[in-house]
Amino acid sequence: MSRYFKAKIINNLPLNSKNHLLSIEPLEQVINPEPGQFYMIEVGNSYDPLLKRPFSYFRKTEEGIQFLYTIKGKGTSLMKDFKQGRIININGPLGTGYPKPEKGYTPLLVAGGIGIASIFSLTETFAKKALILYGARNKDEIFVLNELKALTDELIISTDDGSLGEKGTVIDVLNDFLTRQSSLATRHLLYACGPKPMLEAISKIATDNGIKGYVSLEENMACGFGACLGCAVKTINGYKRVCKEGPVFSMEEIIW
Amino acid sequence: MDIKGYVRKGRYFRWKKLYGRGMDLAVNIGHLKLKNPVMTASGTFGYGEEYSEFVELNMLGAVVIKGISLKPMEGNPSPRICETPCGMLNSIGLQNIGLKRFLKEKLPYLKKFDTRLIVNILGNTPQEYVKLSKSLDDVSVDGIELNVSCPNVKKGGIILGTNKKALARLISKIRQSVKKAIVITKLSPNVSNIQEFSKIAEDAGSDAVSLINTIPGMAIDIETWKPKLANITGGLSGPAIKPIAVRMVWEAHNAVKIPIIGIGGIMNAEDAIEFMLAGATAIEVGTANFVNPKATIEIINGIEAYLKKRDMLDVKELIGGLNATESHNNLND
Numbered sequence: 001m002s003r004y005f006k007a008k009i010i011n012n013l014p015l016n017s018k019n020h021l022l023s024i025e026p027l028e029q030v031i032n033p034e035p036g037q038f039y040m041i042e043v044g045n046s047y048d049p050l051l052k053r054p055f056s057y058f059r060k061t062e063e064g065i066q067f068l069y070t071i072k073g074k075g076t077s078l079m080k081d082f083k084q085g086r087i088i089n090i091n092g093p094l095g096t097g098y099p100k101p102e103k104g105y106t107p108l109l110v111a112g113g114i115g116i117a118s119i120f121s122l123t124e125t126f127a128k129k130a131l132i133l134y135g136a137r138n139k140d141e142i143f144v145l146n147e148l149k150a151l152t153d154e155l156i157i158s159t160d161d162g163s164l165g166e167k168g169t170v171i172d173v174l175n176d177f178l179t180r181q182s183s184l185a186t187r188h189l190l191y192a193c194g195p196k197p198m199l200e201a202i203s204k205i206a207t208d209n210g211i212k213g214y215v216s217l218e219e220n221m222a223c224g225f226g227a228c229l230g231c232a233v234k235t236i237n238g239y240k241r242v243c244k245e246g247p248v249f250s251m252e253e254i255i256w
Numbered sequence: 257m258d259i260k261g262y263v264r265k266g267r268y269f270r271w272k273k274l275y276g277r278g279m280d281l282a283v284n285i286g287h288l289k290l291k292n293p294v295m296t297a298s299g300t301f302g303y304g305e306e307y308s309e310f311v312e313l314n315m316l317g318a319v320v321i322k323g324i325s326l327k328p329m330e331g332n333p334s335p336r337i338c339e340t341p342c343g344m345l346n347s348i349g350l351q352n353i354g355l356k357r358f359l360k361e362k363l364p365y366l367k368k369f370d371t372r373l374i375v376n377i378l379g380n381t382p383q384e385y386v387k388l389s390k391s392l393d394d395v396s397v398d399g400i401e402l403n404v405s406c407p408n409v410k411k412g413g414i415i416l417g418t419n420k421k422a423l424a425r426l427i428s429k430i431r432q433s434v435k436k437a438i439v440i441t442k443l444s445p446n447v448s449n450i451q452e453f454s455k456i457a458e459d460a461g462s463d464a465v466s467l468i469n470t471i472p473g474m475a476i477d478i479e480t481w482k483p484k485l486a487n488i489t490g491g492l493s494g495p496a497i498k499p500i501a502v503r504m505v506w507e508a509h510n511a512v513k514i515p516i517i518g519i520g521g522i523m524n525a526e527d528a529i530e531f532m533l534a535g536a537t538a539i540e541v542g543t544a545n546f547v548n549p550k551a552t553i554e555i556i557n558g559i560e561a562y563l564k565k566r567d568m569l570d571v572k573e574l575i576g577g578l579n580a581t582e583s584h585n586n587l588n589d
Contacts, residue, residue, distance in 0.1 A: 002309065002310070003309060003310070004310055004548075004549055004550060047342040047343075047494070047495045047496075047523070048341045048342045049339055050339060050342060050343060050344060050494050050495070050543070050547060051339050051344060051546065051547060052547065074339075089548065091549065219334060219335070220334075220335050220336070220337050220338060221337070222337050222344060222346075222543075222546040223545070223546035223549070225306060225310075225549065226302060226306045227300065227301060227302040227306040227307065227545065227546065228299075228300065228337065228346070228348070228546050229331065229336070229348045229351050230335075230336045230337035230346060230348065231334070231336075231337075232331060232334055232336060232348075232351065233334060234333070234334070238330055239330055239331055239351060
């Protein structure tokens with residue numbers, strides 16, 4: 001079993017104008033992913049772009065290992081043209097995912113935008129015990145809604161434009177929620193994935209409310225397995241690698 | 257050709273050497289024999305263990321460890337890397353755990369393998385280089401590669417590597433204090449005349465030169481008008497720099513007798529062979545390791561297949577094999 005393998009594209013479905021769902025089937029024996037881990041995916045077959053791209057493990061289905069991605073630049077623009085049957089090289093699963101649930105705490109999962117991919121990988125771990133706050137720009141960018149509803153009894157959706165769920169950001173929703181909980185707030189353990197400013201804001205809210213939690217970070221990376229030191233993030237214990245010690249870090253550890 | 261063909265042509269002994277006893281992939285760097293010419297480039301192979309699940313380290317000609325300094329270095333702020341056409345820029349800033357921890361935590365692991373161990377070193381002062389070389393020689397590493405060409409640190413690095421007198425003095429001092437290990441000087445491409453610097457290294461007693469280190473470069477995000485690296489500038493590596501590196505290896509080959517280790521955008525066996533034809537005795541694989549963690553092994557296998565296909569027995573036949581009297585290329589293929 002190796003963390004470097006060939007895989008076949010099973011399908012590559014557009015979910016809206018800029019987000020896709022990619023399903024791959026490894027062609028060899030692979031290691032089972034843990035929630036919060038990621039894979040480096042080869043996007044082209046030339047030297048431009050040169051590097052693989054990191055994507056959070058989303059879930060496993062009958063169609064294979066799945067990833068959610070947003071078309072943002074050179075690499076993801078090539079990925080959107082991935083055809084069924086194409087064979088690509090992949091590294092993974094990589095990194096340190098979310099820690100095992102702690103007793104006595106209620107998991108509070110917060111996802112912003114495409115960050116749902118990483119957060120979704122956690123939902124099964126917590127069965128129905130987790131509360132999920134999920135925000136995006138508009139209703140077209142809310143994914144796996146039905147699956148999430150089936151996985152939790154408590155799901156609060158928010159959109160910036162109010163086209164689905166509450167109007168506002170997931171930060172607003174989190175603030176409201178914690179205010180309502182008042183003294184019970186510290187019984188929650190936060191797990192967050194989304195854009196960096198969102199994670200920074202959540203960490204601040206967590207500190208202010210005396211809540212512990214974890215964030216899954218993103219950073220430019222060349223290798224994904226700890227060699228290049230390109231993805232270093234500043235922590236209270238010095239620089240750490242997003243690809244190795246992360247992508248999931250304890251909130252209080254990160255120097256924003 | 258099968259054995260009958262060889263016998264028919266009276267080349268039985270050649271066949272026996274080729275297939276019976278194996279092809280000779282070994283090369284020599286100074287008094288050090290490498291089982292094959294494929295090494296790893298410093299800074300792209302961590303402390304070796306990062307690749308242990310992808311690469312059988314015993315198969316490599318040599319492992320070159322990430323630049324070690326006397327004291328630990330925390331490196332530069334993020335973002336430290338960005339991609340550029342056919343390459344990448346990095347400004348890691350030589351983040352490393354320092355000599356003491358390297359000797360205690362990493363060296364015992366590396367010693368377990370049947371490969372040559374070369375440690376890249378970086379000092380703030382010549383005295384620090386000497387101290388590092390001595391300590392590493394004392395613990396019997398096979399070679400020391402002097403980083404006098406890193407573009408991402410303020411002291412040492414490229415400053416020493418681009419000053420002729422300082423470089424000569426530094427190498428002779430190290431040469432005098434190192435007893436067993438070979439000394440390799442890693443040259444910067446950021447000089448006007450690589451032949452001059454190769455010669456300085458040779459005259460000062462360096463056993464070999466390795467070239468090239470990354471080329472200083474820069475990239476800007478035109479939406480935000482910000483540099484793509486927190487350090488503003490970084491070192492360019494990858495296939496984008498290969499033709500520059502091949503040219504410099506060729507020039508150095510024409511200037512010195514000591515072995516040259518070719519580095520710069522080597523992605524596969526064809527690239528490695530190109531460097532050897534230009535005059536490299538061995539090569540270091542760098543950025544390719546990030547793209548394909550098994551790149552080194554595929555390159556070794558590819559070189560072997562190339563020799564087999566051309567009915568060659570010894571990889572050393574490639575070194576400096578360039579036929580510069582004629583030219584050939586297939587632009588329109």
